[in-house]
Each structure stands twice: as C-alpha cells, then as structure tokens.
Amino acid sequence: EGARVVPVPQRGYGAALMGGIEAALGRYVIMGDADDSYDFASLDGFVARLRAGDQLVMGNRFKGGIAPGAMPWHHKYIGNPVLSFLGRLFFKTVPSDFHCGLRGFDRDAIRALHLRTTGMEFASEMLVKATLSDLRVSEVPTTLQPDGRSRPPHLRSFRDGWRHLRFLLLFSPRWLFLYPGYACLAVGLFLGGLLWNGPINLSPTVQIDIHTFLVAAMLVLVGLQAVSFAIISRRFASSYGFIPPSARFDRVLEFLTLERLLILAAVLIVVGLGALFWGFGQWAARDFGPLNLSTTMRAMIVALTTLVAGTQLALTAFMSSIMNIPLMERRVERTERSPEKLQTFPVRERDN
Structure with missing residues (x-):
C-alpha cells in the first residue's frame, strides 16, 4: 500500500531504473533490488550523507556484511573485486563496491548525467559519469541477504560481467588505447635501437637479429595506431558528451593542429622514400644481384615503417579534424512537400 x-515498455535493468528515476517525485531517490536482498529499513546512513550534500551515496556490501549464500563465490571473490579495482584504477572512483545495487542520489544531479545504457552496465555508468562530472560521491556500509525470488535471476555472470568491462574500457580511452600504445611504442623503439647495428647474443645459443627487428617495427606501428585511436576516441567522446571535456587534452589538441601533423607525416614519408631509394641504389650497385641481407633488410624495414607511420599520421590528422567540424542547427527546405515550409533538424553543437 502506498x-x-x-x-516501462523498454526491457532491461537500466531502462527500468531510468523510468523509475524519471517518475520519482522527491529530491532524493533510493534504488535497490526488490528481492529482499537489501535492507530498506536501514537507510539512515544513505539519507544522512545525502542531507550532508553528497550527490551519490553507494552501499558497500563487503563492509556491511554478506550473508552466506547471498552472493555466488565467483562474484564475491573474482567478478566484483576485479571490476571494482579496474573502476578505481581507470576513473579514481571513491567507492570500493562498484556494483552495489543499493544506492541513493540527488535526482536532479543524476538526471543531468544523461545516462544511456539500458542493461546491467547502467550501475557502472552511473558511478563513472558521476565521478567524471565531479559529483560528490561517498559510500556507506550495507548488508546483503539471500534473495527471496521464486525464479532464477536475470543476471548472467559472464555476459553481464563482459558488458560492465566493455563499458569501463570504452569510457577510458587512456587505458584502452593510450597506455597500451605507449607501451608498444616504448618496447618497439627500445628493441629497434638495440638491434640497429646488428644482432645481439643473449646467450651462447640464443641470438636476436633481423626477425626481432621486424617485430620491433610492427610494435611501433601498432603503438602509433593505438595512440591515434586514443586521440580520435577522446575527441569524439568529449564532443558528444559521453565523457566531460579535459582542459589538458584540449591544450594538446590545440598544439596538434592538422597542419603540424601533416608536416610531421610528410617528413616521415620523405624519410621512408629516401631509405627505399637508398636500398634500390645498393641493389643497383651490385648489378641487382644478392645483397647483404642483414644491412639492407634493416634499411628496408625502417623505410616501410616510416612510410606506413607517415600515412597513418596523415589519416589520423584528417580524421581528428573531421571530429572538430562544428555541427550547427540546420534548416533543410523540403520542396517536395511544401516549398513554403522549412523543416529544422537540431544537431548537437560542438566546440572542441
């Protein structure tokens, strides 16, 4: 009663919660699974933190107590700890129980985040966007009891775990693209520098030479591509409001103009072409006969690597600049219906 x-016509955990949040009438909202697993009679800690000014208050089941049988062992010891660790690592979040379903929040503050996901990853989206938007986030202990459902849960461990992990990666271009790209570049350049002058003997029976040099070149190209994806995805995500803008990233983009990147790309391409012509000259000097495989192959690998890197950089420069084209509200005349009427198509305006 009451x-x-x-x-809510759309199916999904997130869709149901968004429908409830929109329909709520109060300033504060408490959300939780209605299956007897959470104690809704013990919400004083949530309310106190909300009244103190916090905008999102997360429950922590690990601090409050998890009753025997309330959580599967692989959720308790693997899924939740791993995903919570990644969330804190990627986004510097405060709560350590990333997926607790019992939480309270300021309704207007959460609605302003424009949450989008309709599945189980909605729980991650709320916390990630709240953290990225600098909302006041805290956590309080809560308990978890075995649920009282008469049917199997909708949660699918591996499917929904992957959806959470996918969301965390997609909302963190640094960890998805930038840091792996830096690692590949560093390893590739280090190995290439070691092997530039010739083979290296790691032991009396182990030697690394031209094949490892080729692997180093591939690592450089993969690293450059990953860093390029990081720049493009970060610009796209901030332009469309998926993640808040970054002043530091904007300063980097102001320096990496289309013209500067194209100049650097042209230099790399010229160096690559020069190395190719040098190799061809070496071949011609030997009457197009056998060449010194180790020396010539090194030059050819460097030539092709710089050519591909220059081409990648030029394409990245153009793609990143496309992301920066401002989209304005356009008026399109629909003459086939009525030559006197104009139809307006609102499009999000972007300034970065």
Whole structure:
C-alpha cells in the first residue's frame, strides 16, 4: 500500500531504473533490488550523507556484511573485486563496491548525467559519469541477504560481467588505447635501437637479429595506431558528451593542429622514400644481384615503417579534424512537400 508502479515498455535493468528515476517525485531517490536482498529499513546512513550534500551515496556490501549464500563465490571473490579495482584504477572512483545495487542520489544531479545504457552496465555508468562530472560521491556500509525470488535471476555472470568491462574500457580511452600504445611504442623503439647495428647474443645459443627487428617495427606501428585511436576516441567522446571535456587534452589538441601533423607525416614519408631509394641504389650497385641481407633488410624495414607511420599520421590528422567540424542547427527546405515550409533538424553543437 502506498507504492506507485511505473510501467516501462523498454526491457532491461537500466531502462527500468531510468523510468523509475524519471517518475520519482522527491529530491532524493533510493534504488535497490526488490528481492529482499537489501535492507530498506536501514537507510539512515544513505539519507544522512545525502542531507550532508553528497550527490551519490553507494552501499558497500563487503563492509556491511554478506550473508552466506547471498552472493555466488565467483562474484564475491573474482567478478566484483576485479571490476571494482579496474573502476578505481581507470576513473579514481571513491567507492570500493562498484556494483552495489543499493544506492541513493540527488535526482536532479543524476538526471543531468544523461545516462544511456539500458542493461546491467547502467550501475557502472552511473558511478563513472558521476565521478567524471565531479559529483560528490561517498559510500556507506550495507548488508546483503539471500534473495527471496521464486525464479532464477536475470543476471548472467559472464555476459553481464563482459558488458560492465566493455563499458569501463570504452569510457577510458587512456587505458584502452593510450597506455597500451605507449607501451608498444616504448618496447618497439627500445628493441629497434638495440638491434640497429646488428644482432645481439643473449646467450651462447640464443641470438636476436633481423626477425626481432621486424617485430620491433610492427610494435611501433601498432603503438602509433593505438595512440591515434586514443586521440580520435577522446575527441569524439568529449564532443558528444559521453565523457566531460579535459582542459589538458584540449591544450594538446590545440598544439596538434592538422597542419603540424601533416608536416610531421610528410617528413616521415620523405624519410621512408629516401631509405627505399637508398636500398634500390645498393641493389643497383651490385648489378641487382644478392645483397647483404642483414644491412639492407634493416634499411628496408625502417623505410616501410616510416612510410606506413607517415600515412597513418596523415589519416589520423584528417580524421581528428573531421571530429572538430562544428555541427550547427540546420534548416533543410523540403520542396517536395511544401516549398513554403522549412523543416529544422537540431544537431548537437560542438566546440572542441
């Protein structure tokens, strides 16, 4: 008695919660699974933190207590700890129980985040976007009891775990692209520098030579591509409001103009072409006969690597600049219907 049931036509955990949040009438909202697993009679800690000014208050089941049988062992010891660790690592979040379903929040503050996901990853999206938007986030201990459902849960461990992990990666271009790209570049350049003058004997029976040099070149190209993806995805995500803008990133983009990147790309391409012509000259000097495989192959690998790197850089420069084209509200005349009417198509305006 006193409950209000809100019909939500779209299926999904996140869709149901967004429907409930939109229909809520109060300033503060407490959300939680209605399966007897959470204690809704013990919400004083949530309310106190909200009244103190916090905008999102997360429950922590590990600090409050998890009753025997309330959580599968692979959720308790693998899934939740791993995903919570990655969330804190990627986004510097405060709560250590990333996926607790019992949480309270300021309704207007959460609505302003424009949450989008309709599945189980909605729980991650709320916390990630709240953290990225500098909302005041805290956590309080809560308990978890075995649920009282008469049917199997909708949660699918591996499917929904992957959806959470995918969301965390997609919202963190640094960890998805930038840091792996830096690692590949560093390893590739280090190995290439070691092997530039010739083979290296690691032991009396182990020697690394031209094949490892080729691997180093591939690592450089993969690293450059990953860093390029990081720049493009970060610009796209901030332009469309998926993640907040970054002043530091904007300063980097102001320096990496299309013209500067194209100049650098042209230099790399010229160096690559020069190395190719040098190799061809070496071949011609030997009457197009056998060449010194180790020396010539090194030059050819460097030539092709710089050519590909220059081409990649030029394409990245153009793609990143496309992301910067401002989209304005356009008026399109629909003469086939009525030559006197103009139809307006609102498009999000972007300034970075």
